[in-house]
Amino acid sequence: xxxxxxxxxxxxxxxxxxxxxxxxxxxxxxxxxxxxxxxxxxxxxxxxxxxxxxxxxxxxxxxxxxxxxxxxxxxxxxxxxxxxxxxxxxxxxxxxxxxxxxxxxxxxxxxxxxxxxxxxxxxxxxxxxxxxxxxxxxxxxxxxxxxxxxxxxxxxxxxxxxxxxxxxxxxxxxxxxxxxxxxxxxxxxxxxxxxxxxxxxxxxxxxxxxxxxxxxxxxxxxxxxxxxxxxxxxxxxxxxxxxxxxxxxxxxxxxxxxxxxxxxxxxxxxxxxxxxxxxxx
Numbered sequence: 138x139x140x141x142x143x144x145x146x147x148x149x150x151x152x153x154x155x156x157x158x159x160x161x162x163x164x165x166x167x168x169x170x171x172x173x174x175x176x177x178x179x180x181x182x183x184x185x186x187x188x189x190x191x192x193x194x195x196x197x198x199x200x201x202x203x204x205x206x207x208x209x210x211x212x213x214x215x216x217x218x219x220x221x222x223x224x225x226x227x228x229x230x231x232x233x234x235x236x237x238x239x240x241x242x243x244x245x246x247x248x249x250x251x252x253x254x255x256x257x258x259x260x261x262x263x264x265x266x267x268x269x270x271x272x273x274x275x276x277x278x279x280x281x282x283x284x285x286x287x288x289x290x291x292x293x294x295x296x297x298x299x300x301x302x303x304x305x306x307x308x309x310x311x312x313x314x315x316x317x318x319x320x321x322x323x324x325x326x327x328x329x330x331x332x333x334x335x336x337x338x339x340x341x342x343x344x345x346x347x348x349x350x351x352x353x354x355x356x357x358x359x360x361x362x363x364x365x366x367x368x369x370x371x372x373x374x375x376x377x378x379x380x381x382x383x384x385x386x387x388x389x390x391x392x393x394x395x396x397x398x399x400x401x402x403x404x405x406x407x408x409x410x411x412x413x414x415x416x417x418x
Contacts, residue, residue: 171243387413
């Protein structure tokens, strides 16, 4: 049985750490994705405040016996990767996040590619790849020093070549490090009409993280629906994952919205846990 978990930010924001992690545990999840580390406001008060807040949140999760199997590294949208100065700022924040992962025994940091010409187009694609290769080669050295793995995620942008699982995986193989692997985002792949089942098969042991959610397959409709609400072949996904050498957690990237009445919130969360356990069998 594969470890199961989900993103925490919406529930954390609504209930606070202590109650949120109790709810995750009672719903049946074994772990969680610290997706909230992707938010830039955690970095605005300086490194020490960021370290302190993360440490306190980690302690609250582990108090409930939850495994923190991955986090989402820093990113922002619209993208701000256009200049060398902006990319240097991204490197500083990603490096800090790796250090925080090291200090809190979080083994994997999921991250997006740099988008130096915006998320709307490749620009000069050879230059695009060169910028990313140089950046992530250096960041991988930092990851090795920290004992943390970077999981490189496929995107939902239809005019960005790196969005495809195939291009993302090819880039991972080019970096060629045990500390740089692939995060398959099922919804991103599906809304660009890529085969999610084949993506699992192609990734093999390079698959070190998952973002699992659904959509209706309409172009760029990255809806982050609960599995079985959209049109992904979940039975095929389940079979491919079971046959995969990858050992990563079955991590949902969908959540109970804060508009859900509190008296039915827990049942919704428990349903998410049941689906995660089913897909991770």
